[in-house]
Amino acid sequence: MSLTSNYPPTSRVGYVLKRYPRYSETFIVNEILAHEAVGQEIEIFALRPVEETHFQDQLGKVRAPVTRLRDRFSGPEPFWQRLSAACEEQPAALNVLSKLDGIVSGQDVAQALDLAVEVRQRGVTHLHAHFGTVATSVARLAAAMAGIGYSFTAHAKDIYHEYSAPQHLDLKFRDADMAVTVSDYNLKYLRDTFAAPRAVRVYNGLDLERFSWTPPKAHAAEILAVGRLVEKKGFHFLIEALRIMRSEGRDVTCRIVGAGDEEDHLRAQIAESDLADYIQLEGPRPQAEVIELMRNAAVLACPCVVGSDGNRDGLPTVLLEAMAIGLPVISTDVVGIPELVRNRDTGLLVPEGDADALATALVEVIGDPDLRQDLSQRARALIERDFDITKSAGALRAIFAKSIERRNRKQVA
Incomplete structure (x- = not known):
C-alpha cells in the first residue's frame, strides 16, 4: 500500500x-x-x-x-x-x-x-x-x-x-x-x-519547528536521561555505568527526569553506590523544561532493555526529541532503536544491559566535542527525512x- x-x-x-x-x-x-x-x-x-x-x-x-x-x-x-x-x-x-x-x-x-x-x-x-x-x-x-x-x-x-x-x-x-x-x-x-x-x-x-536544531555545546559535561522509571528503561544500568566512571576517577554529573514504580529502587542503588552527590532524580518535568535540559547537556543516555516480563520500548520518543534538538545520544540495540540510532553515524549503540560498554561510550562522547558535532548533524538529517x-x-x-x-x-x- x-x-x-x-x-x-x-x-x-x-x-x-x-x-x-x-x-x-x-x-x-x-x-x-x-x-x-x-x-x-x-x-x-x-x-x-x-x-x-x-x-x-x-x-x-x-x-x-x-x-x-x-x-x-x-x-x-x-x-x-x-x-x-x-x-x-x-x-x-x-x-x-x-x-x-x-x-x-x-x-x-x-x-x-x-x-x-x-x-x-x-x-x-x-x-x-x-x-x-x-x-x-x-x-x-x-x-x-x-x-x-x-x-x-x-x-x-x-x-x-x-x-x-x-x-x-x-x-x-x-x-x-x-x-x-x-x-x-x-x-x-x-x-x-x-x-x-x-x-x-x-x-x-515530531514537530520539527518546535524541536529546532542547535549545535551541541563544546564544553557540556552533564549526562541526561529522560523516561518513566520502569525496568525497560534500563536506568539501573546507567547508574552502574556512572559508578564505574566514578571508580575510574572521572567526574560525573547526571540528571534523570521521570517518575515510576522503580524510583525507590533507583534511589537505593544511588545511595549504595555513593552517587547521591552526582545523580539527581528530577521527577517529571514539562516538555519545555526537558527541551532546555537537552540543549545544555552533553549526551542523552537511553539504555533500554527487554524487561523480565517481555516489556520493551519500540522507538522511544525521547530519542527523537534529543536527536532533533542536536543532543548526541547513546542507546542500546533493542527492538527498533537501531533504525534510529545508527552506531557511530547518528549516535552510539551499546549492548543492552552492559554497564561497562555504556560507561565507555559515555566517556568517549563527553570527551570528544568533534564526535558530538558529527553525530548531532547526521542525527538531525535523519529526523528531518524520516521522522x-x-x-x-x-x-x-x-x-x-x-x-x-x-x-x-x-x-x-
Missing part, C-alpha cells in the same frame, strides 16, 4: 485511547495536533480515568473534544439501557453481539455500546486506537456495531509483553481495515507471528481515507 505523506483531511475520525491524557504519550498528542493543523476533525474517546499528576504543555493546544466513556457498571438494567440505545442508533449492534468471539470482557462490550452510539451521533466515520490492547478491543467491537472501519497502532508493550490474559492480536489484525506499527523491526515480527498482511510501518514523528510529524500524520490520514472510501464503495455496490 502506498501511503501519501501529505494526504488532506478526511471526514471525522475518532481516536480511542485507554487513558487521555498520559504524560508519557506525547506521540499521541503530536499526532492529533498535526492532524488538526491541516483541518482534520478529531474526536477523542477515553476509556479509563486519568491517573496522571503531571501533564505536557502541548495539551492545551489540542482542540478535539474528549468524551470519557463510563467505565464502571453494575446490574443488568444499565446494560440493557445501553443495548437498547445502541440498537436504536445502530440496528447492527444486536447482530454483532450475537457473534461475539469471547475475546472481549463485559466492560469492553458495555463501553463499545456507548461508543457506537457516540460514533453515530457525532458523525464519526472511522475509529483509530492506540495500542492493541483494551482500546483496540473496544474500537473493534464499536466499529462493527456502527458499520464503520477501524485501524490501530501497535507500539511495543502491546506486542511483546506477556499479559496474564490473551490479547488476541491475530483477530484484531484480521478485522482491522489497516494496522500500523512504529518500526520495521515490529513490522517483521507482526507479519511473521500474526500473518498481518494489512500492517504497515509509520514512524512516530517529521507532518509526513507521519499524512500517512495515517491516507489510511483513514482509504478505509472510508472502500466502505463507501461497498455500500453503493
Whole structure:
C-alpha cells in the first residue's frame, strides 16, 4: 500500500485511547495536533480515568473534544439501557453481539455500546486506537456495531509483553481495515507471528519547528536521561555505568527526569553506590523544561532493555526529541532503536544491559566535542527525512481515507 505523506483531511475520525491524557504519550498528542493543523476533525474517546499528576504543555493546544466513556457498571438494567440505545442508533449492534468471539470482557462490550452510539451521533466515520490492547478491543467491537472501519497502532508493550490474559492480536489484525506499527523491526515480527498482511510501518514523528536544531555545546559535561522509571528503561544500568566512571576517577554529573514504580529502587542503588552527590532524580518535568535540559547537556543516555516480563520500548520518543534538538545520544540495540540510532553515524549503540560498554561510550562522547558535532548533524538529517510529524500524520490520514472510501464503495455496490 502506498501511503501519501501529505494526504488532506478526511471526514471525522475518532481516536480511542485507554487513558487521555498520559504524560508519557506525547506521540499521541503530536499526532492529533498535526492532524488538526491541516483541518482534520478529531474526536477523542477515553476509556479509563486519568491517573496522571503531571501533564505536557502541548495539551492545551489540542482542540478535539474528549468524551470519557463510563467505565464502571453494575446490574443488568444499565446494560440493557445501553443495548437498547445502541440498537436504536445502530440496528447492527444486536447482530454483532450475537457473534461475539469471547475475546472481549463485559466492560469492553458495555463501553463499545456507548461508543457506537457516540460514533453515530457525532458523525464519526472511522475509529483509530492506540495500542492493541483494551482500546483496540473496544474500537473493534464499536466499529462493527456502527458499520464503520477501524485501524490501530501497535507500539511495543502491546506486542511483546506477556499479559496474564490473551490479547488476541491475530483477530484484531484480521478485522482491522489497516494496522500500523512504529518500526520495521515490529513490522517483521507482526507479519511473521500474526500473518498481518494489512500492517504497515509509520514512524512516530515530531514537530520539527518546535524541536529546532542547535549545535551541541563544546564544553557540556552533564549526562541526561529522560523516561518513566520502569525496568525497560534500563536506568539501573546507567547508574552502574556512572559508578564505574566514578571508580575510574572521572567526574560525573547526571540528571534523570521521570517518575515510576522503580524510583525507590533507583534511589537505593544511588545511595549504595555513593552517587547521591552526582545523580539527581528530577521527577517529571514539562516538555519545555526537558527541551532546555537537552540543549545544555552533553549526551542523552537511553539504555533500554527487554524487561523480565517481555516489556520493551519500540522507538522511544525521547530519542527523537534529543536527536532533533542536536543532543548526541547513546542507546542500546533493542527492538527498533537501531533504525534510529545508527552506531557511530547518528549516535552510539551499546549492548543492552552492559554497564561497562555504556560507561565507555559515555566517556568517549563527553570527551570528544568533534564526535558530538558529527553525530548531532547526521542525527538531525535523519529526523528531518524520516521522522517529521507532518509526513507521519499524512500517512495515517491516507489510511483513514482509504478505509472510508472502500466502505463507501461497498455500500453503493
